[in-house]
Amino acid sequence: MSTSRTDASANAGQRRVYDLSGWSVAGPVESIPLLVYERQDLPGPKPVVIYYHGVSQEKETYVDTHPVARRLADAGCLVVLPDAPGHGQRPTGRMLRERLRQSLAREFCADIEQAADEAPALLSWLAGHPGVDASRVAVAGLSMGGYTAAVVASRLGNQLRAAGCVAGCADLAHCMAATDSIGPGKYGPLDRALDPETTKRIDRIDPLGCPEHFAPLPLLLVHGDRDTCNPCVTTQRFAAALRPTYASEPDALRGRLIAGAPHWPPTAAVIDELLGWLRTHLSTG
Template identity: 35%
Template sequence: MYFLDQPDVMAPFVTGNRSRAFGAGLDPFAYARVTGGLRSLYDWPAAFRAVGDRLVAAAEEDAAGGRAVSAGEALRGAARWLHFSTLLPHPDADAAAGAARAADGAMRRALELTEPSAVRVEGASFAGWLRRPAGAGRPVPVVVVVPGLDSAKEEFHAVADALLARGVAVCSVDGPGQGVLAAARAPRADYQHVVGEVLDALAGHPGVDASRAGVLGLSLGGYYAAVSAAHEPRLRAAVAVSGPYRLAWEGLPLFVTDTLTRRCGGAEAARDFARRVDLTRTAADIGCPLLVVEGGTDDIPGVTSGQALAEAAPDATLLCVPHGDHLLGNCRPDWLPATADWLATRLGTGAAGA
């Protein structure tokens, strides 16, 4: 049975993604209206896409009227809603790919209007945006922000804004199997090669001090951040938020296995990917300070949590919020400011706590 065909699956999925949606910046009342009108999860992509499309249309009207700030805000919102339309392992892969491209395009237009200094950064295995703090007059450290299994660079605006406010540049990326690259590249467990490619690209930007680089990954991206820190010597700090230490395929929820199967191109490839998501032999090789951020209520079957990573890595700190859920969208003030300060301190901005 596919995830979408399970009986009574819609209500727990809507509830389970509520704090994630709020943490990503979706309006909570709009989320309630949209999800309240669903007949089944098969309707989710079109319903969320419709909100994104309406925001794009509003942005075009604002831009035509010379209201650039309003247009930019609407486009940022559109990018979030368009991305959220792609969360499910829906059989219409073409629609998901189109929505991911639309989210990417909306974010591009938002930055053109409100942050023209943002730079598109791309390589063979990633696509993203490099943003620098406002008024930065000299090269600043940079953090690569890595999404997870079904997330994308459009989801983590709050994380990027917190780092920018502390004098740290941000390069938010989609890698293989993520966002705008989900249809073109299968996920890869050796994500250190992706982060290495990003760092190669950042080294050529005069406003960025790539010798002071960090990585922050969320959900499966937390594993990506940790494995990158174990293999990429240019990283000076790493953060894993709600990241797995290892996966056990047979215990994983159907949502995860179905999503992996679709993004990896088949069940056998998905099983192999899950088998390789394992830090047991790698954690001891992490050569930079590591912050592991965990929610105390985040308990996913088949997933060994990041607490094991904090115990195994040589220089790790565990920040556990007892009431936090997966991605800690229900308690952002309890972890995000401290995490941004921790990175700013480790990368030497002198702006921690600003």
């Protein structure tokens, strides 16, 4: 699937040609459905941002109705938007709501781990994708996607130029204990106890347990102070754990608490912070 759209710039009459194409990439468990979004009228090879979406969303959430993909494409990036495991066009995507209501924590953490396991396959695919500068790849995401980006960065940081985590990055157990996404009419069960499998998974993947795996990778942690889905203290604790490991390169770590920002939708200040970080470290205009 591939579509293109042309817009005219009001400033100089430049015609912007956006291309959106659908792909299926072989993964270690199942195929990874994804979208690739870029400006065809801008020269390549382009740097890449792999952007991971939040729980109960899908890859299409970030095309046109949300400014992240469009603004990254305007900066000259190729934007890769995968469906998270269990979401969207994945084989079990249709049963997502039922699984979330059985256990938000189990689904949330399992999807993060599988997505991180799939990251090497995505990087290998990108290396052979036309028009890509495989030496300039960043990962980013929001909420569950922020956690996914952090786990990927903890494993593959030496293959990345930067990472940006919005409203989620570490301290999964506290997130599950404090989130207001669990409750009547939302997700459950109301008993917030973690099952043994999820506890072991958190021990394996939670970046809070391995702060030494990140430096010197440029890492941005952004959180709104009015986030009730994932309280900002989770990001603050992770930032505090990371600071000693970035002592020799303190500018490579940035933690930003955005006043008045909720979990969703991300405010203009949140988006500007993320885009500025990625543009700087991918060296785009």
